[in-house]
Amino acid sequence: MRAVVQRVTRAAIEIDGMNTATIGRGLVILVGIRGGDGAADLTWMADKIIHLRIFPDRDGKMNTSLADMGGEMLIISQFTLYGDCRKGRRPGFSTAAPAEIAEPLYNQFIEEVRRRGIPVATGTFQAEMAVDLINDGPVTILLDSEKTF
Numbered sequence: 001m002r003a004v005v006q007r008v009t010r011a012a013i014e015i016d017g018m019n020t021a022t023i024g025r026g027l028v029i030l031v032g033i034r035g036g037d038g039a040a041d042l043t044w045m046a047d048k049i050i051h052l053r054i055f056p057d058r059d060g061k062m063n064t065s066l067a068d069m070g071g072e073m074l075i076i077s078q079f080t081l082y083g084d085c086r087k088g089r090r091p092g093f094s095t096a097a098p099a100e101i102a103e104p105l106y107n108q109f110i111e112e113v114r115r116r117g118i119p120v121a122t123g124t125f126q127a128e129m130a131v132d133l134i135n136d137g138p139v140t141i142l143l144d145s146e147k148t149f
């Protein structure tokens with residue numbers, strides 16, 4: 001499982017010209033599900049993201065987590081995080097989980113985060129979305145449950 005974590009002051013999703021999700025201060029999470037991912041990956045990723053100390057404390061140091069500061073999370077499915085561009089010019093997506101496997105895991109990830117008391121807004125699985133966000137910092141973190149980076 002991979003995630004791009006972006007600290008934001010606000011974010012929104014638009015589908016077919018309609019605003020479908022909005023958050024204030026918090027995190028936008030782009031989530032990619034790999035074939036072979038399971039419950040352990042979801043739990044690890046949820047805990048890691050919620051407790052990442054990437055918000056400023058009183059001294060301006062990144063020392064506060066989303067859980068500590070009471071922020072929101074916008075979670076968006078993003079299979080292209082498993083795009084392999086090492087050969088040729090067109091990405092290959094053979095390691096991304098097929099939709100019938102990825103969608104239930106994506107929904108379980110959302111529930112893992114909600115169970116921990118974080119307010120969550122979401123994208124729509126497999127929808128074409130316009131994501132509008134203000135990246136705060138900017139702070140962007142890459143995570144991989146296989147710890148490949």
